[in-house]
Amino acid sequence: MNKNNISILGIPMDLGASTIGTRLGPDSIRMTGVLDDLIDLGLNVTDLGNVDIDNGYKKEKNVDNMTNLDRLLPSLAKINEQAYDLFDRDSFPLILGGDHSLVLATFKAFLKKHDNPGLIYIDAHADINTEKTSTSGNVHGMPIAALLNLCDDRLNKIGGDYYLKPENIVYIAIRDIDEGEEKIIEDLNIKYFSMAEIYEKGIKKVLEETFEYLKDVDNIYTSYDIDSIDMDIAPGTGVPVRGGLDYNMARDIMSRLGKNDKIKGLELVEVSPSLDIGNKTSLIAKELLLGFFGKKFI
Template structure:
């Protein structure tokens, strides 16, 4: 597939720290479209999805913040990604906080019968309203896509992910409810301990073997998966993360597998960044995922 579609999601409704809504602009400024055109892709930028920032912080349902606004925006993301898929393009979605994946995956799971997902993130994002310590929806999107959470969110997608079709990589900051969820559903999760012991090559090899039965794999990459020394411009940095080189290797191996059918790169916050460093890392990883090599 040499057609690639870019969608920006300037959303910061799923969390409390302002600035991540400027993430898509920062990644574009770092030259993502030009980098991909050099790789031979026909790139169409769909611009930014409309985000209901006007309702931000105005409504709370139980302990969920901005539920209506996140729901409305997620539906727009779903519809935009659906249009990309109908055009036979590879969807590349830029964020924006991680709640945006509710809409991205709603479109992807409807398009594929048995979608696999790689959740490349310091966090599990498996909270539900009862377990969330903050009420921030960016800590819930993977649970929502698996069918757990508030009805307004889970009903955005018509087909749910299967727990056996999800692999978490780089996890190092889990709430107790998320730990229980992973254990209960026997989900495959490579914490930083496993990455250190096995090495990234083995992690990706086992990930692809685990997802061999799926008919396509979506990559959801939160830049906080990397250590803050490489990606300071994220909202919830956690020390002890993946290295720049480990992440490039992961992207290169995923590219070689030819199994990745869509991707999103999320949680770039220029306000917290250093000279757009995190957005530049995002562009470099995107390029590796989509086939850029040294030779």
């Protein structure tokens, strides 16, 4: 994997969220000038543009507690195909989202591309509700459950019969977990680092333990939800939660992940410019990406 060559795919998705706005995330991040800055770091950047998604303009009916399902399924199938093509290129894949339902399609493509891959999931939420445990019906709270084959088959089977092993996922920064989710995490013994544990150990130790835990996995995908960061510094997101990562921690995580050769793909999701204050969330997203790709920090 050549990290000097980056291919970028935007996924302007908001069908999985409760509010519209994340469809503007990829372009808002681009408009910070991050592509020029990556080129200035000496990288070759290819922007493949955005996946063409039919987002509509309002919520469609709720199908068996999966909102927008009828439009989500063809969109996720399309994202899955284009993500696979992205992962098949001889360059480092960078995905800009978009609401987090998209990871169901992107990580399915990663599972098809790589044998026994791992997932580092940096998020305020666990996104591991099924349509039976979810109180909202929003599919961006369900992708991990679907990747584990725990949801309705219409979600589980998107992108084919490839599934994530529960022992191959590590959550970082979760702090807002629903009751049903807690039970799934306990039953499957899924590894996570809460904010309390992160404060106690520090980022360096948390990531060392993460890679030790994933030591039998050669190919790791990182899914970075901007709501992992505290809502006061990254307010431009659909489901903000107080008590998250501060800027230095968020940036430090990215720098350390970027230096690890096992990381074979990165996505940054849930930036919602219409909920932002002074564009600061997109600007933080830019700094996170630059940190991942080697810009010196502090």
